[in-house]
Amino acid sequence: MGFSKLWLEHKKLADTRKRVIISCDHTLKDSAAFDELKTAMRTMVPDAIVLWKSEVFDDDSYLIVLSVHPELEAEEYNIAASSNITEICGGSETGVLYGVFAFLRQTALAGGFASFTESAKPSQPLRMLNHWDNADSTIERGYSGKSFFFVDDELAVNERTVMYARLMASVGINGVVINNVNVRGKAKRLLADDYADRLEELGGLFGRYGIKLFICPDFAAPITVGGLDSADPLDDKVIEWWNGCCKKLFTKVPNLGGFLVKADSEGQPGPFAYGRDHADGANMLARAVRPYGGTVIWRCFVYNCTQDWRDLNTDRARSGYDNFIPLDGRFDDNVILQVKNGPMDFQVREPVHPLFGAMKHTKIMAEFQLAQEYTGQQKHVCWLVPMIRDILAFGTRHDLDDDRVSSVVCGVAAVANTGDDYCWTGSELAAANLYGYGRLLFCEDIDMEQLAEEWAQLTFGEDEQVIANVKEILLGSHKAYEDYTVPLGMGWMCKPNHHYGPDPWGYEFDRWGTYNRADRDSVGVDRSMSGTGYSGQYSPAWAEVYGSPDSCPDELLLFFHRVPYTHRLRSGKTVIQHIYDAHFEGYEKAEHFAKLWADLEGRVDEQIFKNVSARFEEQLRCAKEWRDIVNTFFHRLSGIDDEKGRKIYN
Ligand code: GCU
Numbered sequence: 176m177g178f179s180k181l182w183l184e185h186k187k188l189a190d191t192r193k194r195v196i197i198s199c200d201h202t203l204k205d206s207a208a209f210d211e212l213k214t215a216m217r218t219m220v221p222d223a224i225v226l227w228k229s230e231v232f233d234d235d236s237y238l239i240v241l242s243v244h245p246e247l248e249a250e251e252y253n254i255a256a257s258s259n260i261t262e263i264c265g266g267s268e269t270g271v272l273y274g275v276f277a278f279l280r281q282t283a284l285a286g287g288f289a290s291f292t293e294s295a296k297p298s299q300p301l302r303m304l305n306h307w308d309n310a311d312s313t314i315e316r317g318y319s320g321k322s323f324f325f326v327d328d329e330l331a332v333n334e335r336t337v338m339y340a341r342l343m344a345s346v347g348i349n350g351v352v353i354n355n356v357n358v359r360g361k362a363k364r365l366l367a368d369d370y371a372d373r374l375e376e377l378g379g380l381f382g383r384y385g386i387k388l389f390i391c392p393d394f395a396a397p398i399t400v401g402g403l404d405s406a407d408p409l410d411d412k413v414i415e416w417w418n419g420c421c422k423k424l425f426t427k428v429p430n431l432g433g434f435l436v437k438a439d440s441e442g443q444p445g446p447f448a449y450g451r452d453h454a455d456g457a458n459m460l461a462r463a464v465r466p467y468g469g470t471v472i473w474r475c476f477v478y479n480c481t482q483d484w485r486d487l488n489t490d491r492a493r494s495g496y497d498n499f500i501p502l503d504g505r506f507d508d509n510v511i512l513q514v515k516n517g518p519m520d521f522q523v524r525e526p527v528h529p530l531f532g533a534m535k536h537t538k539i540m541a542e543f544q545l546a547q548e549y550t551g552q553q554k555h556v557c558w559l560v561p562m563i564r565d566i567l568a569f570g571t572r573h574d575l576d577d578d579r580v581s582s583v584v585c586g587v588a589a590v591a592n593t594g595d596d597y598c599w600t601g602s603e604l605a606a607a608n609l610y611g612y613g614r615l616l617f618c619e620d621i622d623m624e625q626l627a628e629e630w631a632q633l634t635f636g637e638d639e640q641v642i643a644n645v646k647e648i649l650l651g652s653h654k655a656y657e658d659y660t661v662p663l664g665m666g667w668m669c670k671p672n673h674h675y676g677p678d679p680w681g682y683e684f685d686r687w688g689t690y691n692r693a694d695r696d697s698v699g700v701d702r703s704m705s706g707t708g709y710s711g712q713y714s715p716a717w718a719e720v721y722g723s724p725d726s727c728p729d730e731l732l733l734f735f736h737r738v739p740y741t742h743r744l745r746s747g748k749t750v751i752q753h754i755y756d757a758h759f760e761g762y763e764k765a766e767h768f769a770k771l772w773a774d775l776e777g778r779v780d781e782q783i784f785k786n787v788s789a790r791f792e793e794q795l796r797c798a799k800e801w802r803d804i805v806n807t808f809f810h811r812l813s814g815i816d817d818e819k820g821r822k823i824y825n
Contacts, residue, residue, distance in 0.1 A: 176320070176595055176596070176597060177597060178335055178338060178595075178597055178598075178599065179597055179598050179599065180338065180342075181342055181598070181599060181606055181610070181634065182342070182345070182606075182610055182630065182633040182634055183338075183341060183342060183345055184634075185214075185215045185218040185219050185279065185283065186218075186219070186283065186636065187218065187219060187220075187221060188219045188220055188282070188283075188286060188287045188288070189286060189287055190219075190220050190223075190237075190287055190288065191222055192220060192222070192223050192235050192236060192237050193222065193223055193224070193235040193236070194223055194224055194225075194226060194229065194231065194235060194236040194237070195216045195220055195223045195224075195225045195226070195236070195237045195239065196225075196226045196227075196228065196229045196232065196236055196237070196238045196239070197209060197212055197213060197216075197225065197226070197227055197228075197239050197241065198227075198228050198229075198238060198239070198240045198241070199227075199240065199241035199242065200242070202243075202268075203241050203242070203243065203268065203271060204227055206268045206271065206272065206383075207268070207272050207341075207344070207383045207384050207385075208241060208265075208268060208271040208272040208274075208275045209227075209241065211272065211275050211276065211279070211341065211345075212239060212241070212275045212278075212279070213225050215279050216239075219279075219282070219283070220237070223237070234259075236259070237259060237260070237261075237288060238259065238260045238261070239260075239261045239262075239263065239278075240260070240261070240262045240263070241263050241264075241271050241274075241275070242262070242263075242264045242265075242271070243264065243265060243266070243267060243268065243270070243271060244264045244265070244266060245266065245267075246266075247264065247265060247266030247270060247296075248266045248270070248296050249266045249267040249269060249270055250265075250266065250267070250269055250270050250273060250296060250297050250347075250349070250385070251265065251266045251270050251294075251295065251296035252264065252265040252266070252270045252271065252273050252274030252277065252293075252294070252295060252296075253265075253274070253292075253293070253294045254274055254277060254278050254281075254291070254292060254293045254294075255292050256278060256281070256282075256288070256289065256290060256291050256292070256293075257288075257290045258288050258289070258290060259288070261278060261288070263275060263278055268385075269344075269349075269385030272344060272384065272385055273295075273344075273347060273385075273617075276344065276345040276346075277293055277295065280345075280629070280633065281293065283632075283633060284629060284632060284633070286637065295617065295618060297347055297349075297616065297617045297618075298581065298616060298617060298618060298619035298620075299581065299584070299586055299587050299616045299617075299619070300585060300586055301349065301350055301511075301540060301585060301586025301587070301588075302347055302348050302349050302350065302586065302587060302613065302616040302617065303348065303349075303350035303351065303352065303389070303540075303586060303587065303588035303589070304343065304348055304350075304351050304352070304545075304588070304589060304590075304591045305352040305356070305435060305542070305588050305589065305590050305591060306322070306324060306351070306352060306353050306354065306355070306590075306591045306593070307354075307355040307356065307357075307546070307590055307591075308322035308324050308325050308353060308354055308355060309322070309325065309354070309355050309359050309360060309362060310325045310328045310354070310359070310360050310361035310362040310364075311325070311327070311328060311360050311361070312325045312326050312327060312328075314355075314594055315355050315357060316544075316546045316548045316590065317546065317594050318546060318547065318552045318553040318554075318592065318594070318601045318605075319553060319592060319593055319594030319595075319596040319598075319599060319600050319601040319605075320594035320595040320596040320601070321594055321595045322594065322595065323335045323336065323339065323593075323594070323595040324336070324353045324354070324377075325353075325354070325362075328360070328361045329373070330353075330370050330373035330374065330377065331373075332373060332376045332377050332380060335595070336377065336380060337380060339593075340380055340381055340383070340384040340386060341384065342599075342609075343384065343386060343613070344384035344385055344386060345613075346609075346610055346612075346613025346614050346617070347613050347614070347616060347617035348386060348613050349385055349386055349387060350386065350387045350389055350432055350586075350588075351381060351386050351387070351388060351389065352389040352390065352391060352435045352588075353377070353388065353389070353390060354390055354391050355391060356391050356435060356436075356437035356443075356474065357437065357441070357442075357443060358391050358392065358393040358437075358443070362391070362393075363393040363396065363399050363400060364400060365390050365391075365392065366390075366392050366393070366396050366400050366420050366424065367400050371423075371424070371427050371428070374388070374390075374424075374427070374428045374431070375427050375428050378428040378429065378430035378431055379430060381430055382429075382430035387430060387431070387432030387433075388428065388430055388431055388432060389431070389432045389433055389434065389435055389472070390431070390434060390435075391434065391435045391436065391437065392434050392436065392460075393444070394406060394436060394438045394443065394444045394445050394446075394456065395444035396416075396417075396420070397412075397413045397416045397417065400420075401416045401420070403416060405449070406444065406448075406449070407446075407448075407449035407451065408446050408449070408451050408455045408456045408458075408459035408460075409449070409451060409455060409459070410449075413459070414459060414462075414463070417459065417460060417463040418462075418463050420463070421463040421464050421466075421467065421469070422466075425464065425466075425467035425469060426467075429467075431467070431469065432469065432470060433464050433469035433470035433471055433472065433509075434460060434464065434469070434470075434471050434472065435472040435474070435513070435588075436456075436457070436460065436471065436472065436473050436474065437474045437476065438453065438456055438473070438474075438477075439453070439456075439477060440474065440476050440477045440478070441476075441480055442480075452502060453473060453477070453498070453499065453502055454502045454505040454506055456473075457471055457473040457506055457507070457510045458505075458506065458507045458510065461506075461507040461509045461510045462507065464509065465507075465509055469509065470509050470510075470511060471507075471509060471510045471511070472510075472511045472512075472513050472540065472588075473506075473510055473511070473512055473513065474512075474513045474542070475495045475498070475499050475512050475513065475514045475515070475530060476495070476515055476520075476542075477494060477495065477498045477499075478491045478494035478495070478498075478688060479491070479494065479688065480686060480687055480688070481686050482686050482687065482688040483686070484683065484684050484685065484686070484690060488707065489688065490688070490700070490702060490707035490708075490709055491518075491519060491687070491688030491689065492518040492519055492702060492707070492709045492734075493518070493707060493708070493709050493712065494518075494688075495514060495515075495518055495528060495529075495530050496518075496529050496530055496533060496712045499512065499530060499534060499537075500530075500533055500534065502537075503533075503534050503535060503536050503537050504536035504537065505537075506537050506538070508538065510537075510538065511538040511539065511540050511585060511586065512530075512534065512537055512538065512539045512540070513539075513540050513541075513542045513588060514528050514530045514531060514534075514539055514540070514541060514542060515528060515541075515542045515543075515544075516528060516541055516542065516543050516563075516566050518709070519666060519667075519689070520549070520689075521543075521544040521548060521549050521550075521590075522549055522661070522666040522667065523549060523550055523557075523653070523656055523657045523660060523661060523666075524657055524661075524662075524664050524666070524730055524731065524734075525664070525666065525731075525734065526664075526721065526731050526734060526735070527566050527569045527571060527580060528541075529709075529712035529713050531569075531571045531572075531580045531583055531584065532571035532572045532573075532578075532583075532713060532714050532717070533712060533713075533714075535572075538585050539583065539584055539585070540584050540585055540586040540587060540588060541566070541567070541580060541584050541586075541587045541588070542587075542588045542589065542590070543559070543563050543566075543587070543588070543589040543590070543612070544589060544590040545559065545589045545590060545591060545592040545608045545609060545612055546590045546591060546592045547559075547592065547605065547608075548590075548674050549669060549674050550653075550656055551656055551675075551794065551797075552601075552674075552675050553592060553600060553601035553602050553605040553790075554601075554602065554790045554793045554794055554797070555652075555656055555765075555790075555793075555794040555797065555798070556602070556604050556605075556648055556649070556652040556656075556768060556790075556791075556794065557652050557653050557656045558604075558607055558608060558611070558627070558649040558650070558652045558653055559608050559612075559653065560607070560608060560611035560612060560615055560623065560626065561623045561650070561653065562653055563589075563612065563615060564615055564619070564623065566580060567579065567580050567581035567587070567615075567619060568580070568581065568619075571583060571714065571717075572714060573714045573715070573716050574714075581619055587616050589612055591609070592605055592608055592609060593609065598783070598786070601790075602786065602787055602790045603634070603783045603786060603787055604645070604648070604649070604787055604790075606630075606634065607627070607630045607631075607634075607649055610630045610633075611626050611627075611630060614626055614629075623650065624646065624650065627645070627646040627649045627650055628642055628646050630649075631645040631646055631649075635779050635783075638778050638779075640774075640775070640778060641775055641778050641779055644771040644772065644774060644775055645775075647768075647771055648768045648771055648772065651764055651768065652768065654761075654764075655761050655764035655765055655768065656761070657730075657757075657761070658757040658758065658760055658761025658764070659757070659758050659761030659762050659764075659765060659798045659801045659802050660677070660761075660801050660805075661805075662730070662753065662754060662757040662758075662761075663699075663729065663730060663731075663732050663733040663734075663744075663750065663753060663754070663757075664730060664731040664732060664733050664734030664735070665691050665698070665699070665733045665734070666689070666691070666734065667681075667682045667689040667690070667691065668681070668682075668691065668805060669681065669682075671685065675797075676797055676800055676801070677800055677801045677804040677805055678804075679691070679693070679804065679805060679808040680693075680808075691733070692737060693808075693809070693812055694812065695812050695813060695814070696739055696740065696813075697737050697738060697739050697740065698733055698737070698738070698740065698750070698809070699732065699733035699734070699735075699736050699737040699738055700733070700734070700735075700736075700737060701735075701736060701737040702721075702734065702735045702736070703721075703722045703723070703735060703736060704718075704722055706736075706737070709735075710722040710735055721735050722735075724736040724738055724742065728745070729744045729745050729746055729753070732744065732750070733750075738750060740809070740813045740815055741815070751809060751813055751815045752817070752818055754805070754806070754809050755806055755809075755810075755817045755819075755821070755823070756819075758801070758802040758805055758806050759802065759806075759821055761798065761801075761802070762795075762798050762799060762801075762802045765794055765795055765798040766795060768791070768794075769791040769792075769794070769795055772784075772787055772788065772791055773788065773791075803823075803824050806823045806824075807823055807824045807825055810823045810825050811825060
């Protein structure tokens with residue numbers, strides 16, 4: 176299948192110059208930075224010839240000077256641009272590449288060569304995407320077609336992968352995990368010779384774009400690949416096997432950054448089978464990759480997924496903290512723990528994971544999910560970037576001057592929302608998540624309105640009506656989705672397994688630890704100190720706020736507390752009235768967004784218009800289901816009428 180260039184579809188500038196001269200030394204001439212600039216200039220200034228150095232420099236020329244300045248940090252860049260000359264310097268080839276992309280972005284947004292200066296270095300050192308692609312080319316929680324990394328058990332390196340690397344580098348992504356954390360089928364052989372040549376090739380391509388390649392290994396590989404009878408991380412034979420495996424792999428694939436590991440979680444193998452703990456498992460791998468500068472990213476998504484719903488004491492939300500806090504300080508320094516943004520599983524609203532504030536002697540990174548598993552599966556518009564911004568800005572460790580999540584983590588990852596669809600993300604609007612995520616990690620102060628506008632303009636062109644409508648849709652989309660699905664932090668009212676559409680008790684009598692405990696009087700889970708004690712996993716100030724229904728923020732009330740339907744929120748509304756209002760208003764907002772999009776007919780590309788319109792139709796159908804089923808569910812249970820007398824199906 177063909178593919179779109181998304182925001183790198185460079186558009187022609189109103190510039191009639193005859194020459195664009197790119198001046199740089201020989202090394203940079205072979206770099207991705209030079210290629211990107213050359214390719215872009217040929218499209219943006221089609222009447223000009225693009226030259227590498229030139230004797231002629233006159234009024235008909237535009238000069239761009241690229242250089243590496245080692246005194247800058249490797250990924251840092253400075254741009255000084257004017258109407259006839261621009262200088263871009265970076266701390267390394269990657270820094271220059273980021274500078275080139277920034278220059279192209281500003282030039283496209285200005286519609287021509289403009290005067291500006293820009294200095295930037297990334298807010299987060301590690302800016303990753305985790306693909307949940309399987310070797311058989313299916314994608315776990317994929318909503319955009321099949322894998323473009325794996326085609327029928329083979330690893331593909333082709334024009335699409337090149338475009339992928341370009342797109343990712345253009346928003347500053349510098350680490351990519353290519354396969355699913357649940358290592359299935361032939362992916363188990365990523366560590367064997369089977370994939371070595373292709374991994375080398377892909378690693379080389381990524382390296383040119385400043386991206387480290389990561390893979391998810393099978394923790395049981397000493398058995399499944401090596402033929403040993405154990406994968407015990409403290410067994411000498413196992414250690415020796417991993418050492419040998421890594422030596423071969425990292426020598427062959429020098430741009431391999433390391434491993435991402437899901438162990439002892441939802442059926443994946445891990446150290447528990449041998450009576451060992453997560454630190455034993457992670458450190459064993461960390462020592463095997465250390466000689467090559469490798470990193471082991473170890474996931475903290477560990478909980479009991481065979482819980483009995485009758486058991487009111489076990490609380491899944493507690494499990495990350497309970498499993499990992501006793502190990503704080505025991506991990507090697509090339510281990511990073513990867514913690515989901517909230518304690519459950521990428522719900523539309525969860526509190527910030529307490530491990531960010533509590534894990535004080537271990538490297539830690541945050542994991543988000545751009546794949547919209549629980550947020551509308553890329554049929555509903557749900558722009559997640561403002562939520563990610565808010566979570567990174569959350570003050571989590573009150574013992575530090577700068578206690579924001581963004582400053583206690585050493586990196587951020589997100590589950591990718593891409594596939595082999597023409598537009599990469601199923602819906603063209605879902606690409607705003609991919610774009611915005613990268614831009615935010617590079618520049619955490621970026622203004623959300625500006626970001627939405629920037630993406631809309633680079634994607635759809637400069638029609639002001641298009642930019643305004645798309646911006647309004649994006650900015651309001653997360654709140655609308657939350658309102659018509661599960662407001663007040665309830666979570667988990669979706670259909671089991673595929674997680675799309677409403678089913679208020681779908682997870683209520685199941686083994687996953689995901690309950691709302693709604694009855695005729697009350698709803699919510701008591702996670703205060705008199706309940707499961709989860710609120711006590713936060714620093715004292717937050718523990719106090721979350722610990723009482725009077726101080727708990729409304730949007731998280733039912734996550735932390737079990738309250739009667741007549742409980743008054745801080746907003747002054749009762750819980751039941753809020754549930755009704757949110758569902759009616761959320762649906763109305765979705766209708767409004769669909770209308771804003773419909774108004775753009777003839778202003779955006781026809782194919783895009785049709786694809787997104789069809790998704791809005793489905794969003795409205797599904798939002799209505801959510802509204803009516805959740806409202807009816809609570810009306811039947813509580814017997815309390817909507818004070819505004821709207822239609823509830825009873
Ligand atoms: C969710 C998701 C799974 C995934 C898991 C994980 O539970 O539904 O498909 O494997 O997260 O993050 O490992």
